[in-house]
Structures are given as structure tokens and as C-alpha cells.
Amino acid sequence: MVKDFFSKLIPTELFKGMALTGGYLFRRKETVQYPEQRVEPKDRFRGMFGYDVDRCIDCSLCAKACPIDIIFIADHTEVEEIDGKKKKKKIIDRYDIDVKRCMFCGLCEEACPTEPKSIWLTTKTYETATYERNDGLYFTKERLMNWDGVLPFPGVVPPDKGQLPDDPTGRKARESQAGDQG
Ligand code: SF4
Numbered sequence: 001m002v003k004d005f006f007s008k009l010i011p012t013e014l015f016k017g018m019a020l021t022g023g024y025l026f027r028r029k030e031t032v033q034y035p036e037q038r039v040e041p042k043d044r045f046r047g048m049f050g051y052d053v054d055r056c057i058d059c060s061l062c063a064k065a066c067p068i069d070i071i072f073i074a075d076h077t078e079v080e081e082i083d084g085k086k087k088k089k090k091i092i093d094r095y096d097i098d099v100k101r102c103m104f105c106g107l108c109e110e111a112c113p114t115e116p117k118s119i120w121l122t123t124k125t126y127e128t129a130t131y132e133r134n135d136g137l138y139f140t141k142e143r144l145m146n147w148d149g150v151l152p153f154p155g156v157v158p159p160d161k162g163q164l165p166d167d168p169t170g171r172k173a174r175e176s177q178a179g180d181q182g
């Protein structure tokens with residue numbers, strides 16, 4: 001009874017709320033002034049796809065691993081003569097990903113057997129906004145490599161300019177170079 005009386009007289013809950021709010025005044029600010037500032041995604045972040053047609057061995061394991069079948073691969077075989085010997089060579093005609101349907105599970109990347117991976121999502125890049133999602137978010141192999149219509153995260157180059165799957169900003173390479181020299 002007395003407790004109820006004093007709790008009505010002194011608004012302790014209000015002070016608790018104000019103390020909590022006040023505490024945030026002195027904490028590090030999480031807000032950034034986008035797009036002038038950008039928060040760098042973690043290394044494991046899955047965003048825009050990277051693809052390297054030269055590394056790709058056309059095994060289709062990525063397409064088979066995709067649970068919603070949005071990777072489309074088509075190829076043809078050519079015969080080439082090397083040192084007088086005829087060799088069959090697969091040519092990739094089509095490697096498309098319907099990114100607007102993607103759930104970024106990363107199973108395609110996991111299934112890819114090449115080292116480094118030929119398909120990867122750890123690009124730190126997420127700015128793929130478009131006014132028309134059917135065409136804009138349907139990526140052919142050319143667009144997966146040159147990132148036409150994609151704004152790369154600062155410091156990241158498109159795959160056809162030499163981006164590496166596990167080091168999109170080139171930081172690890174620079175650090176290991178500095179370590180070797182030091
Ligand atoms: S990340 Fe996208 S394309 Fe890759 S397996 Fe998952 S749903 Fe398919």
C-alpha cells in the first residue's frame with residue numbers, strides 16, 4: 001500500500017527509462033551517413049555474385065546444389081588440335097543466375113570444386129538496385145563478371161578485373177605482402 005503510494009508519487013520508471021536513453025548518448029554511434037559513408041560487411045557476408053569463366057570447369061555442381069534452380073548453364077563441345085592431338089573442349093555458352101529469386105544460401109559456392117571458387121558471394125557488395133527487377137537482376141555470365149549495373153563496395157573490383165573470392169578488397173594480400181617484407 002505504502003509502496004504503491006510512493007511509486008505513484010515518485011515516477012521511478014520514468015527515471016529508469018531516462019537513464020537508459022541517456023546511456024546511449026555516450027556510446028559509439030552505429031548510424032552512418034549513407035551513401036557518403038558505408039559500413040563494411042563482414043568477410044562472411046553474402047552479397048552480389050562473382051563469377052570467373054576461365055576458372056569454371058563447367059561441371060554444373062553449383063546448378064545442381066541450388067535448391068530453387070536459378071542457375072542456368074548451357075555449353076557445346078569443340079575439338080581443338082594441340083601438338084597434333086585432337087582434344088575435346090567444353091565451351092560455356094550460357095551461365096546465368098536469376099538473382100532476384102536468390103535466397104543467398106551460398107550452397108552453389110560451397111559446391112564449386114575449383115580453388116579459388118569460380119562462383120562466390122563473399123564480395124562485400126550489395127548495391128544492385130534497379131528500376132526493373134526482371135532484367136536488372138537477371139545476371140548473364142558477362143554481367144556476373146563485369147558487374148554492369150552493380151555498384152561495387154569501395155575498394156572492390158569486378159571479377160573480370162581480378163577480384164578474388166576470399167579477398168574482395170585485396171586487404172589480405174596486402175597484409176601478407178607487408179608481413180613478408182617486415
Ligand atoms: S545462393 Fe542463390 S543461386 Fe546459390 S544456391 Fe543459394 S539460392 Fe541458389
Ligand code: SF4
Binds near residue numbers: 060112113119
Ligand atoms: S560448380 Fe563451379 S566449376 Fe562447376 S559449373 Fe559451377 S561455377 Fe563452374
